Amino acid sequence: MTPGIGPRAAVALLERFGSAESVFHASRAELESIRLRPETIESIMARDLLERAAAEIEQTRALGADILLLDDGIYPALLREIFDPPITLYVQGAWEACLDEPTVAMVGSRRSSTYGQNTALMLARELASRGITIISGLARGIDAAAHRGALEARGRTIAVMGTGLDQVYPRDHRKLAEEILEQGGALVSEFPLGTPPAPQNFPYRNRVISGLSLGVLIIEAAENSGSLITARMAMEQNREVWAVPGNITSRNSFGTNYLIKGAGAKLIQQWQDIVGELPPDIAARLLPPAVKKGEKNLAAQLSLVPEGLTGTEQAIFKLLSTDTPLHIDQLAEASKMTVSELSGALLGLEMRELVRQLPGKCFVRRL
Amino acid sequence: MTPGIGPRAAVALLERFGSAESVFHASRAELESIRLRPETIESIMARDLLERAAAEIEQTRALGADILLLDDGIYPALLREIFDPPITLYVQGAWEACLDEPTVAMVGSRRSSTYGQNTALMLARELASRGITIISGLARGIDAAAHRGALEARGRTIAVMGTGLDQVYPRDHRKLAEEILEQGGALVSEFPLGTPPAPQNFPYRNRVISGLSLGVLIIEAAENSGSLITARMAMEQNREVWAVPGNITSRNSFGTNYLIKGAGAKLIQQWQDIVGELPPDIAARLLPPAVKKGEKNLAAQLSLVPEGLTGTEQAIFKLLSTDTPLHIDQLAEASKMTVSELSGALLGLEMRELVRQLPGKCFVRRL
Numbered sequence: 001m002t003p004g005i006g007p008r009a010a011v012a013l014l015e016r017f018g019s020a021e022s023v024f025h026a027s028r029a030e031l032e033s034i035r036l037r038p039e040t041i042e043s044i045m046a047r048d049l050l051e052r053a054a055a056e057i058e059q060t061r062a063l064g065a066d067i068l069l070l071d072d073g074i075y076p077a078l079l080r081e082i083f084d085p086p087i088t089l090y091v092q093g094a095w096e097a098c099l100d101e102p103t104v105a106m107v108g109s110r111r112s113s114t115y116g117q118n119t120a121l122m123l124a125r126e127l128a129s130r131g132i133t134i135i136s137g138l139a140r141g142i143d144a145a146a147h148r149g150a151l152e153a154r155g156r157t158i159a160v161m162g163t164g165l166d167q168v169y170p171r172d173h174r175k176l177a178e179e180i181l182e183q184g185g186a187l188v189s190e191f192p193l194g195t196p197p198a199p200q201n202f203p204y205r206n207r208v209i210s211g212l213s214l215g216v217l218i219i220e221a222a223e224n225s226g227s228l229i230t231a232r233m234a235m236e237q238n239r240e241v242w243a244v245p246g247n248i249t250s251r252n253s254f255g256t257n258y259l260i261k262g263a264g265a266k267l268i269q270q271w272q273d274i275v276g277e278l279p280p281d282i283a284a285r286l287l288p289p290a291v292k293k294g295e296k297n298l299a300a301q302l303s304l305v306p307e308g309l310t311g312t313e314q315a316i317f318k319l320l321s322t323d324t325p326l327h328i329d330q331l332a333e334a335s336k337m338t339v340s341e342l343s344g345a346l347l348g349l350e351m352r353e354l355v356r357q358l359p360g361k362c363f364v365r366r367l
Numbered sequence: 368m369t370p371g372i373g374p375r376a377a378v379a380l381l382e383r384f385g386s387a388e389s390v391f392h393a394s395r396a397e398l399e400s401i402r403l404r405p406e407t408i409e410s411i412m413a414r415d416l417l418e419r420a421a422a423e424i425e426q427t428r429a430l431g432a433d434i435l436l437l438d439d440g441i442y443p444a445l446l447r448e449i450f451d452p453p454i455t456l457y458v459q460g461a462w463e464a465c466l467d468e469p470t471v472a473m474v475g476s477r478r479s480s481t482y483g484q485n486t487a488l489m490l491a492r493e494l495a496s497r498g499i500t501i502i503s504g505l506a507r508g509i510d511a512a513a514h515r516g517a518l519e520a521r522g523r524t525i526a527v528m529g530t531g532l533d534q535v536y537p538r539d540h541r542k543l544a545e546e547i548l549e550q551g552g553a554l555v556s557e558f559p560l561g562t563p564p565a566p567q568n569f570p571y572r573n574r575v576i577s578g579l580s581l582g583v584l585i586i587e588a589a590e591n592s593g594s595l596i597t598a599r600m601a602m603e604q605n606r607e608v609w610a611v612p613g614n615i616t617s618r619n620s621f622g623t624n625y626l627i628k629g630a631g632a633k634l635i636q637q638w639q640d641i642v643g644e645l646p647p648d649i650a651a652r653l654l655p656p657a658v659k660k661g662e663k664n665l666a667a668q669l670s671l672v673p674e675g676l677t678g679t680e681q682a683i684f685k686l687l688s689t690d691t692p693l694h695i696d697q698l699a700e701a702s703k704m705t706v707s708e709l710s711g712a713l714l715g716l717e718m719r720e721l722v723r724q725l726p727g728k729c730f731v732r733r734l
Contacts, residue, residue, distance in 0.1 A: 203711065224718075229707065232711065245613065247620075249482060249485065253614075260612070260634050261633070269628060340574055344595065344596035346599075
């Protein structure tokens with residue numbers, strides 16, 4: 001609340017004085033020595049905010065919420081890693097349980113298309129049903145669809161707010177916020193209670209969305225969209241950045257296509273693409289092996305040719321094994337096919353995730 | 368025409384005997400020594416095809432077409448580079464003028480969506496109007512849209528056929544083929560006159576489409592699409608492979624999105640993305656500098672702030688120069704903005720192609 005103190009100045013003060021309490025016991029000379037603004041020094045010396053802070057804590061608790069401090073042991077570890085983590089974080093609901101699971105942020109335009117909203121809903125549902133916590137910003141459009149997808153899957157979701165916890169914005173999302181809490185999700189904000197929606201606060205909110213997440217999926221974004229800023233911040237936070245492509249004729253997909261084309265975002269077609277980019281232990285747990293049935297008889301399973309393959313694909317699949325890579329020339333010789341025919345069949349098998357290409361044009365079956 | 372002789376065997380024969388004529392003067396023992404099939408040897412010894420070949424040449428000339436041989440000086444240079452170039456290539460129309468210009472192939476599903484067809488039409492028009500020759504396969508759907516886009520721009524286009532030159536397929540594309548010829552384009556086929564449409568010929572046709580081109584743009588492709596085979600072959604021919612993204616909910620974009628996600632195809636949003644990937648001399652000639660007006664007064668131009676920028680973008684743009692890269696921290700200090708605000712503004716400027724990011728988070732204006 002202290003005027004002139006943002007996240008970076010707060011961290012500097014904490015580093016200099018050891019604790020928030022010590023800051024308020026510092027002498028004027030000490031405070032002046034670190035180049036604070038006069039009104040900041042006056043406010044700290046006057047201690048007139050301490051009473052308001054005590055009231056704020058009380059009100060927050062009355063709301064059933066809590067305030068986490070940056071130097072708390074329980075402060076979210078991923079968020080602490082970023083350049084400018086909030087020093088106080090208001091949390092309401094089962095935030096610890098939410099953050100115990102892998103976290104994926106989903107963001108996008110407020111003025112989104114039906115395509116964008118359906119995609120957000122579908123991907124959030126698929127990810128949340130597999131225990132991934134969906135993080136978004138409670139805004140209209142993509143954000144709301146992402147939260148709703150998680151709720152539909154009976155999964156967990158965190159809404160990071162750009163207002164005080166008691167000021168749900170937009171107001172007609174109050175029911176959505178309630179449902180998130182009821183279903184084991186959480187609301188999070190760095191802003192004091194009563195903070196109204198102010199445009200300048202939303203970029204700060206966005207860095208918390210990406211900061212709490214292993215990666216950020218941009219569903220739709222127009223040319224000058226806040227979601228693109230979130231994407232850029234996520235990159236600066238060393239988080240994964242994913243984007244859903246869309247028709248190049250759609251304004252709403254201009255930004256996501258651009259992120260894939262020019263900014264290194266990974267193209268996402270389905271939930272597996274995201275899970276495959278999470279840390280290996282999580283990916284291995286969530287991505288089922290391609291063939292699931294008949295696990296007791298691996299040999300029988302390996303001799304099984306999946307259904308729905310073309311004749312050529314079947315022939316190539318039978319030639320391949322799970323452990324000895326074959327070069328495309330060996331395949332051409334064994335199958336009596338041309339490289340062109342082979343290429344098509346191999347691509348088909350790769351797309352069904354039955355076959356993996358190794359460096360040097362070698363191929364093996366996936367297990 | 369000789370039974371059992373495909374492109375590779377033909378090349379081997381030419382290498383062994385020096386010329387096609389010498390092959391027909393070879394002894395049975397010589398032919399047997401290189402492991403040809405008995406019926407192939409019989410056919411060569413009997414020389415019974417020579418008469419048919421003479422008639423074929425005559426008919427081809429009567430059609431106003433010509434036959435190029437792999438060892439002709441005028442055989443298309445790009446096509447000669449591929450693994451298995453056709454030894455004879457039937458050409459009709461202004462093929463030399465077409466191949467004197469940069470060539471870009473555009474292919475996609477026959478059963479394409481309106482989105483795909485519009486995109487093909489638009490990109491072909493944009494590229495052809497800048498002197499790029501559009502190469503495609505005269506098929507329904509994307510191919511036809513690509514040819515038509517080039518024609519609309521009064522540009523050049525080559526149709527590579529999977530049938531004999533006299534067997535336009537599908538038959539209702541005969542008018543399209545005529546228009547292509549009338550407007551300084553060309554028809555090309557490796558198949559003898561009279562060859563009917565046969566499914567097994569189209570993959571061969573596809574390798575000629577990519578073989579004649581600097582790169583291949585896949586507009587739309589479903590999961591098991593011939594266009595994906597063309598993409599893979601283009602990669603094996605070391606040609607650029609580009610793909611237009613589309614909604615992940617569209618069957619027709621599954622393959623193109625997959626190519627971008629998993630096969631290294633570059634995402635294309637607009638014609639400039641393709642031109643930018645052509646050899647540098649061509650790209651430099653076709654891509655106009657970002658600011659075109661007032662070239663006489665470069666200084667005035669440089670001090671000009673483009674229209675339509677946000678206040679933040681304007682401020683950042685003014686801080687940047689065309690020759691001295693500034694680090695993002697320097698920009699933050701000079702602009703008194705947070706890195707988050709800066710990131711958004713810089714991304715906006717990058718997307719308008721006003722600013723370029725250099726390695727190490729440094730930024731300059733584009734010229």
